[in-house]
Ligand SMILES: Nc1ncnc2c1ncn2[C@@H]1O[C@H](COP(=O)(O)OP(=O)(O)OP(=O)(O)O)[C@@H](O)[C@H]1O
């Protein structure tokens with residue numbers, strides 16, 4: 001990374017004592033996050049306890065079958081983790097650095113496909129295969145992000161966005177037509193290591209997903225609050241001015257796009273593990289569109305907005321898909337009309353929350369505080 | 373009071389979250405040339421844009437021929453007979469000179485009636501008439517921008533820094549042209565070049581950091597060395 | 608960086624001619640220099656190019672003028688296709704086969720209804736949904752997404768998801784013409800002709816009428832247009848409405864060949880986006896030329912990919928072309944260098 005001149009000076013705490021104090025301070029400041037973390041760690045057990053179903057599944061013979069409320073709830077959250085990581089990574093690039101890309105699906109999809117291909121065709125021990133896959137996904141998405149980032153030197157704004165769209169569309173069309181991954185049907189990923197097989201050990205996938213989710217959240221917060229992050233935001237506000245201030249904005253954009261790409265790759269890997277397959281849909285524009293919409297609806301350039309956008313929409317999706325509502329004599333099958341409702345939600349949220357949900361909330365709170 | 377065609381009273385204007393104008397008042401006597409003076413970034417352009425309805429005025433009042441302009445859309449304000457010549461010669465580069473003039477016509481006959489006058493003022497435009505605006509030189513573009521405001525029957529012209537970046541000889545021509553057109557129009561001018569301003573204007577208003585700080589007749593300003601020194605930095 | 612080499616507008620035209628020649632040579636090559644199969648490529652390329660133009664022209668004008676990338680444009684195309692299909696055939700929701708037994712008149716009715724419904728829906732979207740979001744372009748983008756979902760689902764609810772293929776015959780579909788010894792349905796010629804007429808018609812509208820001058824000026828600087836006393840919002844609404852109407856019209860005249868399917872809209876939308884960016888955002892001639900180049904390249908690649916049996920090649924062609932053009936010329940063919 002290039003030399004950075006801090007815009008907001010963050011004097012690092014050096015002595016052990018100071019560190020202790022800052023730990024307590026951060027605990028007080030971030031108590032809500034800690035609370036959520038604890039709930040999430042205990043979540044499989046809480047649901048298990050509430051429903052009476054074991055968080056490890058139902059024993060059948062000498063193995064576990066993935067049945068029961070807790071296991072089901074875990075799978076919902078694993079999806080949310082993967083989606084949140086995707087949306088947070090998108091927000092890093094789009095919300096904090098101001099780079100609009102329509103090609104994020106490529107990184108997400110590659111994460112899933114590369115892992116699937118390595119595990120299925122690598123002929124390695126699944127554990128080694130998984131590690132190799134992890135490294136390959138990080139390296140490939142990193143390099144790809146770097147290359148795409150270099151293009152952003154020449155292409156600005158909407159031109160860059162459409163360029164990435166074209167690249168990602170080609171990736172989608174390529175994998176849809178690729179016969180070794182079964183084209184449109186997608187690749188089944190059967191050779192997962194046993195400890196991380198969602199059909200055997202859902203709870204491990206849950207904790208791996210949780211770890212990825214928490215690490216991504218913390219990483220992005222750290223990054224954005226660091227001097228590098230201030231430059232990101234300076235670029236977002238006005239790239240030319242950031243250049244005039246002496247920053248090589250290309251370096252920072254490259255960094256942001258690369259990190260975002262790698263995180264999206266990891267999210268794609270997680271989803272492929274959970275679904276045990278890699279289908280061309282994970283490369284489709286609609287993945288990017290979802291990431292974009294969830295970012296905007298949650299709150300562009302906020303830390304919690306992407307998570308709220310991702311989990312909110314996914315939860316609605318999960319629960320409304322099967323819901324049938326009866327009001328008096330009228331029965332509405334929401335599941336059938338779910339997509340339609342989703343469309344209306346987009347339209348309404350956009351008209352009601354001018355800065356996304358978190359952004360609007362923050363503004364309202366600020367105004368409230370000021371008027372007090 | 374009543375012979376002021378335009379009366380800007382203590383206006384406040386925001387751009388996004390920034391409070392740019394914090395109390396600007398300008399009186400523009402009809403039939404004369406009034407100049408807005410002030411340093412770079414003082415808020416002169418924003419004042420013109422606020423009058424034109426291009427920036428939102430949150431407080432204060434702007435009255436033109438006894439009607440208020442605040443809250444009106446730009447096109448409505450223009451239709452009242454106010455012509456705007458923006459800074460940096462914002463002509464339409466892809467449109468030909470003729471089209472640049474055509475688009476400004478508000479009713480039938482505007483172009484036909486005023487074209488002779490325009491060509492009298494700026495004879496160059498006549499031979500450039502089919503050229504795309506973007507191919508014109510800086511001076512010619514400025515002339516086109518002013519000509520465009522002369523096509524409809526405007527009573528008041530807002531002209532923002534016409535001399536910016538032009539050669540002295542072109543500036544001479546512009547001064548002559550503005551003098552001629554001011555014979556039957558009121559002009560509110562923004563001009564950084566103090567010499568040009570002195571040659572043209574009858575009245576002045578000084579704007580500093582979003583406030584109007586002084587005003588009067590241009591003849592008096594020459595005696596106020598201290599004022600000029602403080603706000604304009606010219607001796 | 609070599610940007611200057613391709614800088615001016617003359618160079619844009621040189622590049623365009625170069626691309627045309629390259630595509631045509633490639634088409635000749637893929638048809639093994641056999642003129643009658645070259646004719647197939649040519650006719651099918653122009654046909655696809657014109658359909659692309661019908662979606663892309665509205666997209667391009669709206670983007671140039673209002674900075675909105677209307678992601679619902681593909682849905683308008685689809686609405687047009689479904690309406691035309693439905694009115695023509697006895698199946699579907701509206702059955703007018705008894706009231707209007709003549710299939711030719713039914714076709715005309717279908718096209719006109721599509722045009723009208725497209726215009727009304729376009730007007731509603733601009734006037735009542737996009738206008739309040741005027742200062743928030745990102746939200747306009749989200750909104751057009753939302754609207755396209757709603758329209759898609761609306762279609763799904765009204766007409767189900769089964770793909771309809773056009774079965775009804777009418778005069779110009781049955782008639783034939785020959786080119787290089789190859790017979791084609793007259794209908795292709797009809798669509799190509801309509802496309803050319805529209806390209807010229809819109810060009811004349813933009814060059815010769817007051818509305819056209821205002822639109823071109825608005826593409827450069829809408830604020831200045833309003834400072835000249837012109838109500839630019841009305842012009843926005845008008846152009847947006849026209850753009851949607853033309854897209855629906857495109858869907859209607861495409862239906863006799865492509866039928867009415869649920870994926871029609873998104874395919875055309877993505878390809879049309881590729882076209883307008885490749886042509887240079889906000890440039891009308893770029894959109895027109897880009898549509899034809901992409902259409903021809905698509906047809907040539909379809910031919911080629913059948914030969915080598917790699918079907919992906921054809922589908923990625925518009926994207927590939929776009930990526931190449933952007934790398935050579937970052938502002939697209941006729942875009943303003945920034
Ligand atoms: N879009 C904007 N966002 C934030 N600040 C702005 C914006 N436009 C103008 N400003 C600020 O408003 C102030 C007044 O600008 P304005 O253009 O009116 O100045 P001016 O007096 O015309 O200066 P100049 O002589 O340089 O043209 C400046 O400090 C400028 O930085």
Ligand SMILES: [Mg+2]
Nearest residue numbers: 416417418459
């Ligand atoms: Mg100014």
